[in-house]
Amino acid sequence: DIxxxxxxxxxxxxxxxxxxxxxxxxxxxxxxxGKTYLYWYLQKPGQPPxxxxxxxxxxxxxxxxxxxxxxxxxxxxxxxxxxxxxxVGVYYCMQSIQLPGFGQGTKVEIK
Amino acid sequence: QVQLVQSGAEVKxxxxxxxxxxxxxxxxxxxxxxxWVRQAxxxxxxxxxxxxxxxxxxxxxxxxxxxxxxxxxxxxxxxYMELRSLRSxxxxxxxxxxxxxxxxxxxxxxxxxxxxx
Numbered sequence: 001d002i003x004x005x006x007x008x009x010x011x012x013x014x015x016x017x018x019x020x021x022x023x024x025x026x027x028x029x030x031x032x033x034g035k036t037y038l039y040w041y042l043q044k045p046g047q048p049p050x051x052x053x054x055x056x057x058x059x060x061x062x063x064x065x066x067x068x069x070x071x072x073x074x075x076x077x078x079x080x081x082x083x084x085x086x087x088v089g090v091y092y093c094m095q096s097i098q099l100p101g102f103g104q105g106t107k108v109e110i111k
Numbered sequence: 112q113v114q115l116v117q118s119g120a121e122v123k124x125x126x127x128x129x130x131x132x133x134x135x136x137x138x139x140x141x142x143x144x145x146x147w148v149r150q151a152x153x154x155x156x157x158x159x160x161x162x163x164x165x166x167x168x169x170x171x172x173x174x175x176x177x178x179x180x181x182x183x184x185x186x187x188x189x190x191y192m193e194l195r196s197l198r199s200x201x202x203x204x205x206x207x208x209x210x211x212x213x214x215x216x217x218x219x220x221x222x223x224x225x226x227x228x
Contacts, residue, residue, distance in 0.1 A: 037213050048206050048218035049148075049156060060216065092155060094211035099172065100146070100158040 002027050002095050005105035013083040014111045021106045023076045023093035030073060030097075037097040040069055040078045043105075044089040053078065053090075085110055114138040115207050115219035122225045123197050131222045133207030139161040140183075141151040141165045144210040147181060149203040150221075157203075161192060162190065197226045 003026040013019045029038045036056045041049035051060040055068035056076060066081040080087055088110055093103040116131040133145060147159040160171035162181040169181050180193045190207055205222045208215040 039214065043156075045187075048221050050209075051214070051216050052217070054214050054216070090155075094156075094215070096215075099170070100148075100213075100215070102156045102158070105155045 002072070002098055004093055004095055004101055004103035006091075006093060006106050008106060009104065010107045011080075012109050012111050013080075016082050019080040019083050019087075019108060021078045021091055021093075021108075023071075023078070023103050024051055025074045025076075025095055027097075028073045029076075029095050033046070036072065037095055038069075038071070038076050040067075041092045041094060041095045041102075042089050043089070043092065047089075049092060069108060083108070083110070113209065113217045115209060115217060116157065117151040117205075117207060117219040117222045120225070122227065123132060125198055125226055125228055127197050127226075128193060128195040129224050130191055130204050131207075131224070133190040133192075133219050135164075135190070135209070140188040141185055145181070145183065145207045146210045146215055147192045148206045148208060148218075149201075149202045150206070151200070151203040156206075157204075159192070185219070190205075194224075197224075199226050200216070202226045214228070 005024045009023045029036045038056050040053040043049040052063050057069045068079050090105040090107050114136045116134045141149045141164045144163045146161045148156045150156050164183045178195045182191045207219040209217040
């Protein structure tokens with residue numbers, strides 16, 4: 001099984017400041033079809049996870065431009081250019097090159 | 112708009128079974144798959160399995176093999192997940208999610224299943 005490791009596990013951010021979350025996989029997420037099956041989700045309190053970024057860097061419909069994803073192979077990053085109050089919650093990375101698996105989550109709170 | 116509406120909360124005794132439904136609307140049901148994901152209290156999401164709404168093919172997480180069955184009813188655009196021989200560590204919120212190209216892009220609201228004697 002692929003292990004997804006996120007850092008940090010928690011983050012306290014001043015509104016308007018940037019934030020960055022790292023996700024490392026134990027195996028490459030680059031498929032032979034040329035796609036890299038790495039996703040980012042945000043789970044707000046009391047809600048299901050919502051897709052933010054798919055295949056490393058593509059915005060899902062309706063996701064603000066302040067969210068961006070980057071990386072390749074086994075190392076990936078989610079960046080929020082200017083954190084807003086509505087961005088609080090737990091962020092998960094997920095791989096689906098094999099049977100899907102999630103990172104342990106990064107809790108983002110506002111200072 | 113795309114909606115996945117799940118059945119209500121359940122309380123079950125150890126050893127019992129539970130069947131959770133997920134009714135889809137707003138998209139072509141048979142053009143997508145459905146994954147089921149659960150989340151135990153205070154834990155991260157755990158993928159349970161996937162079913163093709165087109166042909167009923169399934170793929171289950173190894174740890175649940177033998178206890179889980181996923182089905183769909185295309186006439187009612189509803190997916191079902193049945194988990195048997197429930198244990199206390201099956202207590203979790205269970206989610207269905209629409210799947211295309213390995214992407215879980217729309218999620219149901221979740222169904223709390225509590226296993227307690």
